[in-house]
Amino acid sequence: MAVPDPRSVARHVEDDAHRAMPHRLYTLVFPMDKARHRVLLGMKKRGFGCGKLNGFGGKVEPAETIEQGAIRELAEESGLLAAAVDKCGLLLFYFEDNPVAMEVHVYQTHGCGGAAVETEEMRPEWFAVDNMPFDQMWADDRYWWPFVLSGDKFVGRFWLKADQVTITRSELVRVDGLDFA
Template sequence: MLLPQVCVCYLLRERAGRVEVLLGRKKHGLGTGYFVAPGGKLEAGESATDAAVREVFEESGLVVVAADLEPRGLLSYHFPHRESWSQESNVFVCRRWAGEPAGSDELDPEWFDVRDIPLDEMWDDASRWLPGVLDGGTVRRTFVFGSDLATVVEERSPDA
């Protein structure tokens, strides 16, 4: 089954010897109330990279260049109790951009120390892969969510 394609982009900066990541609390739609990174659905004919560039700008006001995006993996999300939420997410990290983050109708961006990410206020899967990706790693996993639409009930790697 071909899943709808989405993207997410984690912007990283160094400040006072610490690495910080840009997240924002989702204002509406899938994941309302959770902290997320800028991202969203790919439009018809759009590559994941082009979508990430567009979504970062729309959701944070920051301008990123496709060449500065670091592909870090692919996540498959399955929601058997609400199939319309199932999707495949292309994960990017970016360390260069122009502008200052500004709120949008989607997110109010704020910086977090990567050692103090609000994982308890993010999607349940984030704690299982996000710290490693922000530390330079890559990810390729499938997550299945339970009937509460919030809890991971199964996790698989592609060769499982």
């Protein structure tokens, strides 16, 4: 049996059956331009999620905190340098026929340094926050995006078929905070 990652917080929001699953930690960062009411999304060019628009993020490396992983992934995928990120949500994904759950820590950031550039992984593009291209994004995004806009913290759990598109079950709640320690 794999040793659980001590950085995982899923155990605080999951039932016993899902808590026993191995979890892989990921980050997802949305650079926001409040003055222009827009968000930077990236078109994924390769790997998991290829062909979808999303925030910037990826796997958390063993030697870093989740927040450090978020800042690193944002820089690697967009060229933007964030001094800080604000956690706004926690998403858990359970895919049919996959024994490993995805634990995604969602952040937003404001006032990044540098300029957004296309990388081998992502092609960045700004979108109005109230006119999101949900038809080009993950199926779950339309459900929790309003929480990001309202400034509410949230926890979501989504069960998907092996096609990674069809949501068979979901739970989404507003929470007072995301510090589960």
